[in-house]
Amino acid sequence: YIVFSDLDGTLLDHYDYSFSAAIEAIRTLQQRNIPIVLNTSKTKAETAVILAQMQLDDAFIVENGAAVFLPKSHFSTPPSGCYSTGEFWCYEFVKPMPQWRELLRQFALQTPTCFSSLSTMPLQQLIELTSLTPEQAEAAKDRGYAEVLHWTGSDSQLSSLHKFAEENGAKVHIGGRFVHFGGESDKGRAMQWVTARYQELEGELLQTIALGDGQNDAPMLALADFPVVIRSPENPAPNLSTEKSIRTSELYGPHGWREEIERFF
Ligand code: 2M8
Ligand code: MG
Ligand code: MG
Incomplete structure (x- = not known):
């Protein structure tokens, strides 16, 4: 097996970002040598800190499938298409941030103001919107691949953004609190790529x-052998266009994560 997990609202509590309810289940998987690949909207800077806190050393996927980081400690040779950055190999599925920021500027020119961008918003405002600590909020502003928007416009303006993205080779992801605008990545494609790398490494099918818990997890859930929806206290369950039978946790966030992992192992 290989486990792919979203963070916010899934392995981290929606409100206080704690994973303590799931720590024993994390350790159970580690004891069985089952990789836990975090697959999140968060930035590399945010995810690296959380990984260290969880004492995980597996690959991780950032910014909605935009890029993968493979630890050199596990992967001694770089898979094709990767570049070296510090202790990781990095594989990118999309172009970096400046391109998407410029495209967004063009959208903003033709639409009345309907969002503020997280990367330029005052730190204090971001802290108020998210309850992140100042250090976490700084790391969240440090985006590599997509702009994150605090949406203040209407639903029809959001539909226009979706349409604009589609016409321009970009993509909109809906997170728990924010709207993400970047390249055409998704968590499912990145999951498949990482699974293939672990299969090569371990010489067996996984x-x-x-x-x-969110709509941005739908592509990952749709492609997984065993998809699990983690119940959210705030948001509706992701809409999946698949016939597959899908489990939904009883409990919220990391409590639901533990509940579901314990069902498997
Ligand atoms: C944003 O991500 C979440 C994911 O569901 C969202 O869209 O609500 C990102 O900015 C992420 O980097 C940040 O940590 C998180 C904080 O709630 O919000
Ligand atoms: Mg989530
Ligand atoms: Mg391990």
Whole structure:
């Protein structure tokens, strides 16, 4: 097996970002040598800190499938298409941020103001919107691949953004609190790429277990062998266009994560 997990609202509590309810389940997987690949909207800077806190050393996927980081400690040679950055190999699925920021500027020119961008918003405002600590908020502003928007416009303006993205080779992802605008990445494609790398490494086929709570998790859940929806206290369950039978946790966030992992192992 290989486990792919969303963070916010899934392995981290929606409100206080704590993973303490799931720590024993994390350790159970580690004892069984099952990789836990974080697959999140968060930035590399944010995810690296959380990984260290969880004492995980597996690959991770950032910014809605935009890029993958493979630890050199596990992967001694770089898979094709990767570049070296510090202790990781990085594989990118999309172009970096400046391109998407420029495209967004063009959208903003033709539409009345309907968002503010997280990367330029005052730190204090971001802290108020998210309850992140100042250090976490700084790391969240440090985006590599997509702009994150605090949406203040209407639903029809949001539909226009979706349409604009589609026409311009970009993509909109809906997170728990924000709207993400970047390249055409998704968590599912990145999950498949990482699974292939682990299969090469371990020389065997791996079954994928994926856990997520939001609409941006739908592509990952749809492609997983064992998809698990983690119940959210705030948002509706992701809409999946698949016939597959899908489990939904009883409990919210990391409590639901533990509940579902314990069902498997
Ligand atoms: C944003 O991500 C979440 C994911 O569901 C959202 O869209 O609500 C990102 O800015 C992420 O980097 C940040 O940590 C998070 C904080 O709530 O919000
Ligand atoms: Mg989430
Ligand atoms: Mg390990």
